[in-house]
Amino acid sequence: MNLNDVYSALSKIGSLTITTLDEGTMHSRIISICGGDDDGIYFLTMDVKPFYRQLKSNPQISICGIYPSGRKEGKNAAGQPYWPPGFMLRITGEAREVSNAEIHDKAAAGSELHQYSQDEAARYPAMKLFCMFKGKGELFDYDFELENRDHKLLRKRFAFGGETAGAAGTRIDPDKCVACGECSEACTFNAIVEGDVYQVLGERCDECGSCIIACPVEAIECSKTM
Ligand code: SF4
Ligand code: SF4
Numbered sequence: 001m002n003l004n005d006v007y008s009a010l011s012k013i014g015s016l017t018i019t020t021l022d023e024g025t026m027h028s029r030i031i032s033i034c035g036g037d038d039d040g041i042y043f044l045t046m047d048v049k050p051f052y053r054q055l056k057s058n059p060q061i062s063i064c065g066i067y068p069s070g071r072k073e074g075k076n077a078a079g080q081p082y083w084p085p086g087f088m089l090r091i092t093g094e095a096r097e098v099s100n101a102e103i104h105d106k107a108a109a110g111s112e113l114h115q116y117s118q119d120e121a122a123r124y125p126a127m128k129l130f131c132m133f134k135g136k137g138e139l140f141d142y143d144f145e146l147e148n149r150d151h152k153l154l155r156k157r158f159a160f161g162g163e164t165a166g167a168a169g170t171r172i173d174p175d176k177c178v179a180c181g182e183c184s185e186a187c188t189f190n191a192i193v194e195g196d197v198y199q200v201l202g203e204r205c206d207e208c209g210s211c212i213i214a215c216p217v218e219a220i221e222c223s224k225t226m
Helices: 003-013 050-057 100-108 112-123 182-186 210-214
Strands: 015-022 025-032 035-037 040-046 060-067 086-097 127-142 153-160
Touching (some): 003 060, 040 050, 112 127, 182 210
Antiparallel strands (some): 015 060, 086 127
């Protein structure tokens, strides 16, 4: 996924939760992302708000959201709550305030996002633009009822601004696996490939742990990233 794909997914969600750290205490609030370009993902706030003060004292932020936002009424064939296909998105990284000179230059170069920021600042003088310039995250695409494919999950990890994305999913140690098949039997996510040694398809794995419990030789490790 590139930043364009990330921004498209954020736009589809609409309102997102953003969390800041204020002297060790987390604060969450709802924001709307106002744009994205090659330099990052942008949002607005006002310099008189605690949100602004928190961002200036500690640039670490975390963003997450889900689409569609509501849990659908009703049950599936097994009598469990029904989730329509959708996705969750989360990103952890850092944000910086965008200078007036940068806003001006990008607006002059044709950026609608930066022109919008200028217009907002003209209406609300305390308005400030921030850019999440580096981060890493995951798009967690789910289809729990297998309406559109033969596996429940598709996890797409991404990173930008110099960050590195880690691999998702549990891992089978090939030196320990005796190919008994117990893990594959236990996995309801169709995430394990059979072979001389078995393998986990990380992008399909929910990290639910059923295979770890089922394996008789303790060959499967939890995910160590994110
Ligand atoms: S952790 Fe769960 S989803 Fe992942 S491979 Fe094991 S059983 Fe399947
Ligand atoms: S349960 Fe353990 S030993 Fe058996 S196939 Fe899976 S990883 Fe290999």
